[in-house]
Amino acid sequence: MLPVSPLKKSALIPFFLILLSPPVTAQQPVNDSLLAVLRSHIKNDTARVNLLNQVARAYFTIDAPSAARYGREALRLSDSLHYSKGKIWAWRNLALVENTKGHLDQQMQLTLNALKLAETLGDSYTLGVLNNDVGNIFTELNAPRDALVYLKKSLDIKLQRNEKTEIAKTLNNIGSAYISMKVPDSAMMFLEKAEKLKLALHDRRSLAYTYENMGIVAMLQHRYNDALRYHQLSANYYREAGNLPGVVKSSLNLAEIQTMQGDLKSADKNLQQAKLLNDTLGNVKNEMIYYKIRYELDSARNDYAAAFESYKEFSKRNIDFFNAEKGRLISRSQEKYESEKKQRENILLKKEQHMHLATIQQQRVLVLSAAALFLALLLITVMVYRLYKRQQELYLELNNKNREVSMQNRIILEQNATLENLNQVKDKIFSVISHDLRSPLAILEGLLFLLKDEKIDAAQFRMYTDELWRDVKNTAYMMDNMLQWASNQMKGIGVKPDDFDVTLLLNREFDLLQTLARQKEVKLRHELNNSIMVYADPDMIRLVLRNLINNAIKFTPSGGEVLITATHDNEQAEITVKDNGTGIPVENQHRIFSNIYYSTTGTQNEKGCGLGLHLSKDFVERNQGQIWFNSMPGTGSSFSFTVPLSEEPEINPHAYTVVVQDHPLGGVSVLRR
Known part of the structure; x- marks a missing residue:
């Protein structure tokens, strides 16, 4: 990470003075009053759990570490009291804290824990909120089609309850999913509905998210003046609410649109503000976006040496983010495989249970027949004999089925072992290609781009040729080793x-x-x-x-x-x-x-x-x-x-x-x- 210069540090004082404008400080007494009530309520009961969750929810956009501390205390107390509703909201608050850090996998796990418990309680309000959260996470994971399933389910629940504030939030998030799918017209339709509801409710805090998304749609449609206006509105509302992650995002969005419009001085100021705040939040995805926009800004200034360094930083973080995403996809594939495997086992168990039930039913028929036809001894004897033979056949058939199932299980285990070995070869190849081979190619691509557009002369290019030549030869040797190893592993x-x-x-x-x-x-x-x-x-x-x-x-x-x-x-x-x-x-x-x-x-x-x-x-x-x-x-x-x-x-x-x-x-x- 690049060190922060004294000039950049000096920007921190006016930026936080903006955050401490009257609308923000007006919110502070509300948080202080919540803390005062919490400190006065020392009894470890469900009321304290609810207070802890309220304080955590109020602080997660302002002071994420404090919000995490209150959320963990609420979770521990709820667990000791067996208070399911308290556990649900504690998990949800901890998930929101992980979102501020960019840890989407941890956020998804915590939210799914809360959703599973909420489904057992049948609380429709909680189910609407949590389905909305899961949809948002899928959108950030670039899986918008999965997101729409949960978001539309959330919208149906909220429409039934006629909760206008919550309906507006979900309409906004459906718009985000359509943005991710590159369908700007559908996105704008849902966002305008959300804007209308929020304006009617005077929900300025939530309007920040909607104007951020409307600004992104305007950028996709090349309406740059509209995009600038929307992002400025979003930034103002985020600052009013003291929403630090939102301020970082809006600063990055403003810097990008100002770079496109040639307002390089304002773009640089917004980039510095975003980096100073994000250094405290530690959001990896925002850091990657920062270096991407910094690269575009340096290129627009004709500072190609700085642009090249920014591009290298962006490329490195992009590779790390890609590897993390690849790890999450592999984890999800493994979970799906385990789920399907359990379903197959359940089907086999159900078949065996039906066979046992059939045998038991036949035995019951035998007892009832013997009681009803006690006087017809000869007839009963014949029937008992026939039933006995049938029972033996069923037992024999059941044993044969068990042997077949055991044989199939052995085959499945052998296939699993083979698949696991092949997966290790595949994962190693993907790891080398995605990290060790992409880095020199990414650097070469950046230099060739600058050389092609005549943004760097041949003399400057020759300064990097020795380093590039050595990297390419090392890459060739690595490729040779990898191909030999893969051939050795897969076919000998x-x-x-x-x-x-x-x-x-x-x-x-x-x-x-x-x-x-x-x-x-x-x-x-x-x-x-x-x-x-x-x-x-x-x-x-x-x-x-x-x-x-x-x-x-x-x-x-x-x-x-x-x-x-x-x-x-x-x-x-x-x-x-x-x-x-x-x-x-x-x-x-x-x-x-x-x-x-x-x-x-x-x-x-x-x-x-x-x-x-x-x-x-x-x-x-x-x-x-x-x-x-x-x-x-x-x-x-x-x-x-x-x-x-x-x-x-x-x-x-x-x-x-x-x-x-x-x-x-x-x-x-x-x-x-």
Whole structure:
């Protein structure tokens, strides 16, 4: 996060003076009177619970930590008193606090807890409010179609009760859902209905939300003057109510529309105000929106260096928000799967119960028949025999069904295990693509955008080419590792051993690795001067060498050295890659070759996907070798592995001479003879 300059800090005093205008301070005695009543009521009963919930509701837009404290106390007291209504509103208040922080998943869980309990009580007012809340959360999660189901259910309940204030709120929220669906005409229709009701009720506090949404619709329809007017009305009403999250949103909206209209000074002022307040609220989504608008403002000022930095900050937060959303979608898919699984189990149980009931019914018929036809002993005996045979058949059929169910359960468990393994592969691939591969591409995209529009000249672009080239090569290596790992996990990789010269193989890879080392001003050399014939899969050994050398370069600072040496006896060759870099912390050394995919950034923030060393260990062991390492933090690391020697020596062995020369433009070059 960027530090706040003294100039920005100075904006805090007039901004809060605006918040302390007469309408806001007029609300303060109401909150103080509530607190006074709460302090005078010391008895732990349901009345105190209701007071705690009222205070929490009054404070959540002004002082979220205090609101959370009162809500938690109300929840604990309601739980001890078994007061269900108190628990419902305590959960709801805690959910609203989580919304101010941008924690939509926690808000959804708390609201669903309250809704489930409210359904058991059958309180229509509470059900209308909570269904409205769930719809709002789905809208913020970009699931407007799910939101409309709950919002329309809430509207039906409120219309039956003729609660005009609550009806206006839900009409506003339905408009928000249609905005998310990009249907501005339908959104404006519901928002205008909400505005009419709220104006009639003089509900200025709630009008802030409606004018905010009407401003967004006007922006979608390119009516920028109308959008500015609506957002200014929204900002005024939010400030009147002392609604800090609302003030942040309205400041961001004003900054965006003012940037579009060219009023850059006002836009910058509103952006500073939004950031100062959001730093206290800690809302991640608002922070992401701030950097997006800051990027647009810097571009409009032709300050492309600052725009590039803002774009990087926005891109990083956008990736984190995407990962969080992906995690929530996976969680919801798992919950849906568990729900469907329980439904299937319930169906099987019901079938078994029907079979048992049928058997019991037949036994009852037997008893009644025996009592009614006691004198007809022969007839009863025949009937009992037939019923007995039928019962045996039913038991046999039931046993057969049980065996079939058990067999199906085993099949389902095996399929679940297979699906879980495939999901792990998928999740790892998605994680690498969505985070490690998107970051360099996002930065490259931003630079190319500036270069294409001639907002940055070629000289400035060349300042970033070395860093971009290194990031792209690291990304290519990560992609190679990921594809090899995914292929190994999903279908297995067959070993194709052959006789080859490991020295020749290293020389073919050395030029590219030498370029990477030169970018970091790291000296890279090897002492494999003679032919070493080994028997292994050359593609696997090439990947092992590349990963070990690339890792050594990654964790060696400028001015350091990476050395590759080899020794051999009568059976196997031992190859060592040694560096004098940062070394591996002792507490993390046990994770290097484990199944836990461990990755850290290099000395120049190079990234990895955590698969290289794990894959190298697998490939070495598949080729009848061993791999190990020695590392001392702050001193460096050495990684060694063995590979079997070829049983048939090369007919025409040859030697290699490695000559290291200083390059005229910096770094070193390597000549081989």
